[in-house]
Amino acid sequence: MASETEAASPDTAGEVSGFSEVVFESTEQTPTVSEESNEEAPSSNAMLPPGDVFRPEDLQQIRSAPCRIHDIIIEGAKRTKPHVIERELEEARAAGNFTELAERLVEATERLRGLDIFQKCVVTCEAGPSELPGTTNVVVSVVEKGLFGVRAGTYFQGREGSVEGSVSMRNAFGYAEQLDASIQRSREISNTFSLGLAVPRPALRARVFQSNSNWQDLSSYIERLRGCQVSTDAGDHEIDYQLAWRELRDPAGKAGRSVRRQLGHSLLSSVTHTYRLENRDSRLRPTQGWGLRVTSQLAGLGLDSNLVRFIKEEVEGHVAFPLGFGGAALGLGATAGFLLPLGLGGVKKPTSISDRFFLGGPNSLRGFKHRGVGPSEPRRILEEPKPGAPPPPRDALGGDFVLSGVAALSFDLPVRLLQALNVHGHVFVAAGNSVLVHGGQPPVSARDFLRGFRASAGVGIVYPSPIGRLEINYSRPLRIQEGDNAQAFQIGFNVSSP
Amino acid sequence: MVFTLLQHPPAWNLPSIDVACIEAQVYLRLAGAAFQVEDVPTRVGAEQIPALEDGDEVVMASESGGIPAYLRETKGIDLDSALTAAERADAEALSALAHLRLRAALHYSLWLEEANYKLCQHAYAPALPFPLNRVLAYLAHKQADAQFQTGEVDAAHVRAEVYRQAERAYAALATRLGEQRYFFGNRPSRVDAAVFAHLLFLEKAPLVETSLKTSAFSHPNLVKYVKRLELEVLSARPDMPREPPPFTRTPGQSSRRGWWGGKVKKEDTRSEEEKRLTSRAWYFVGAQVAAVIAYVVFSSLEVEEVELEEDYEED
Numbered sequence: 001m002a003s004e005t006e007a008a009s010p011d012t013a014g015e016v017s018g019f020s021e022v023v024f025e026s027t028e029q030t031p032t033v034s035e036e037s038n039e040e041a042p043s044s045n046a047m048l049p050p051g052d053v054f055r056p057e058d059l060q061q062i063r064s065a066p067c068r069i070h071d072i073i074i075e076g077a078k079r080t081k082p083h084v085i086e087r088e089l090e091e092a093r094a095a096g097n098f099t100e101l102a103e104r105l106v107e108a109t110e111r112l113r114g115l116d117i118f119q120k121c122v123v124t125c126e127a128g129p130s131e132l133p134g135t136t137n138v139v140v141s142v143v144e145k146g147l148f149g150v151r152a153g154t155y156f157q158g159r160e161g162s163v164e165g166s167v168s169m170r171n172a173f174g175y176a177e178q179l180d181a182s183i184q185r186s187r188e189i190s191n192t193f194s195l196g197l198a199v200p201r202p203a204l205r206a207r208v209f210q211s212n213s214n215w216q217d218l219s220s221y222i223e224r225l226r227g228c229q230v231s232t233d234a235g236d237h238e239i240d241y242q243l244a245w246r247e248l249r250d251p252a253g254k255a256g257r258s259v260r261r262q263l264g265h266s267l268l269s270s271v272t273h274t275y276r277l278e279n280r281d282s283r284l285r286p287t288q289g290w291g292l293r294v295t296s297q298l299a300g301l302g303l304d305s306n307l308v309r310f311i312k313e314e315v316e317g318h319v320a321f322p323l324g325f326g327g328a329a330l331g332l333g334a335t336a337g338f339l340l341p342l343g344l345g346g347v348k349k350p351t352s353i354s355d356r357f358f359l360g361g362p363n364s365l366r367g368f369k370h371r372g373v374g375p376s377e378p379r380r381i382l383e384e385p386k387p388g389a390p391p392p393p394r395d396a397l398g399g400d401f402v403l404s405g406v407a408a409l410s411f412d413l414p415v416r417l418l419q420a421l422n423v424h425g426h427v428f429v430a431a432g433n434s435v436l437v438h439g440g441q442p443p444v445s446a447r448d449f450l451r452g453f454r455a456s457a458g459v460g461i462v463y464p465s466p467i468g469r470l471e472i473n474y475s476r477p478l479r480i481q482e483g484d485n486a487q488a489f490q491i492g493f494n495v496s497s498p
Numbered sequence: 499m500v501f502t503l504l505q506h507p508p509a510w511n512l513p514s515i516d517v518a519c520i521e522a523q524v525y526l527r528l529a530g531a532a533f534q535v536e537d538v539p540t541r542v543g544a545e546q547i548p549a550l551e552d553g554d555e556v557v558m559a560s561e562s563g564g565i566p567a568y569l570r571e572t573k574g575i576d577l578d579s580a581l582t583a584a585e586r587a588d589a590e591a592l593s594a595l596a597h598l599r600l601r602a603a604l605h606y607s608l609w610l611e612e613a614n615y616k617l618c619q620h621a622y623a624p625a626l627p628f629p630l631n632r633v634l635a636y637l638a639h640k641q642a643d644a645q646f647q648t649g650e651v652d653a654a655h656v657r658a659e660v661y662r663q664a665e666r667a668y669a670a671l672a673t674r675l676g677e678q679r680y681f682f683g684n685r686p687s688r689v690d691a692a693v694f695a696h697l698l699f700l701e702k703a704p705l706v707e708t709s710l711k712t713s714a715f716s717h718p719n720l721v722k723y724v725k726r727l728e729l730e731v732l733s734a735r736p737d738m739p740r741e742p743p744p745f746t747r748t749p750g751q752s753s754r755r756g757w758w759g760g761k762v763k764k765e766d767t768r769s770e771e772e773k774r775l776t777s778r779a780w781y782f783v784g785a786q787v788a789a790v791i792a793y794v795v796f797s798s799l800e801v802e803e804v805e806l807e808e809d810y811e812e813d
Contacts, residue, residue, distance in 0.1 A: 250546070256554070257551070257556075263544070264540030264542065265540050265542055265626055265630060265634065266540060266630075267630045302627065304628055306626055381554075
């Protein structure tokens, strides 16, 4: 039995033990090893030395002993097509010896679980046919998840609360596909309906959607998008194609000059490439490492010259350093983006307001309201303003070029309970600016752009909850311009640290 | 002060494809207001167009009083200033006749007469890509269907009724006009703007189903009226400032650029136009499919960058 502990300790065993459902069953030839063991020799009469004594060199021999899969037996797969499971074991079939086989079966099990269609998935090895020494039969025993899934929830995102509900159908046709229909509604007009289909191999997701985004209070328009989207990812890369009919309208008739010219229909046919690198120790409370996200969008794929055409590029970087006391860490983040119109008229015509960059809000520039910074314009005045009334609201127009940065120092709070919950405090300084460049705008020099930076500083409390990062901040604007909207108290929610 | 009139773009040798926009132009010209025209080709079918911009202020023709009331109240520009109180009341009634009866009949003729609808499909949203232009035309057609309730009551009856009402309106207008120069003697009024815009549309638009046109121009004085005003109003001020449309080509420009920067010649006969649209549709679909497949297969940044660069140089 001593040999068993030895067998379980080194390299492969360490990995295997992480996935305790991967069980290699014992065989007659090796009665010394119990069933709970993670690792066991397959049926190979020639491999074992006589007697019960198990020496380290025997272990080495077992590991390098030839062993391959003879057959794959699938149990419990009612809807799942056999090839869906078999293709995940394809690599294990190529394994030549025991160690290799064990490693690849662990990987395969992990992939099978990643399909998200099984409640339980156990891969075991049985002895192969006695006339074929050095072979094993792999038994994949699964319990499928239910066909239907229902999810409902409410959440607060950006500036309004919303209710979301979705119904999903899992693996209905046995190809490990996921079908889902979801509805999201918020207090205002904004809503989204979508129907999605995802298949694991090749990793493709398709979605048909309709969404209404109500920007009437900030930019005097409602955006409706109807279209479809296909996306796929490989490693750190994600490619996404979108074909959407976009309509901007202003039912209240309050839009100012520029937004008025933005209204109407357009067709967007674009491909977006996203490259993500994440080396931070935590997305919610990073104390060390760096992260990078590069998003490139090319719109106007198609022969029709009337399609919306532009290039949009956005780079976002984060870095965090531990300071070595009180859980303190310094985090720096920066975002830069530009939007370049293409096609007929080129840079002479203005870009679409729905594609532009907006600054402000707890996830972009703290201390300012959502869309509260950047180019803006007076709205249409429907009634004569009374004397002493607040200045009339303006339409946020967004920018073609944006640059912003944030520096934050996070630290533990001196309360045990809060420390246990990982609730921490932070102080921050944020700055940014965005400008319009295209469509007959006067040119902006780099100096003017930098001079136009808005800045704010503040303190806040952060709760890194399991579903995302919740923060409450109090901040003061340090640099502000006419037309900007500052906001002292802010509640922010984000899936990762900005 | 130069006003800016936001309007649906021109078509069929008309100042605009939309009668309300023609009427706004005619009104401004008759009233002697200096204005420039700006086409908004993406706001297909929007009721907020036409709109008149005056600096930071704007007035939409669909709002109560519309452009005439705005000009009268804030600028003192009034086409009807010479009318007596009784004539003003008449003007109100006659323009209501033109706006309600005639516009409804024209709307019916354009969208619910099969032959005219085919024509509208091409002219309705030329600045939008296929298939969006067709979808919007179809939606306008469906909306007209609902408006006239052709599905719920006997369609032939609705059609006859709409045209009969138009016929009566034409007869009333012809009688009221008589042999006068304008509806109220020698000075134009807003009734002239409304009626002339409608008649001009009937005269110029290449409608296939022409019962409305036939019925209007069965009155010889209306024929003479529209010919005379056409010369007087539309060609009298050739120096009228006109801003080039910022987003789209006007029908006068004969070529447009394709995706790769080559010149795609624009055909002028309709059947060819149809062919071109159809083939364009297929190229479009093909290109979408090819793009998706290409990105799935090559899923790498290089592919995208090549396209970005080429596109940039094209401009």
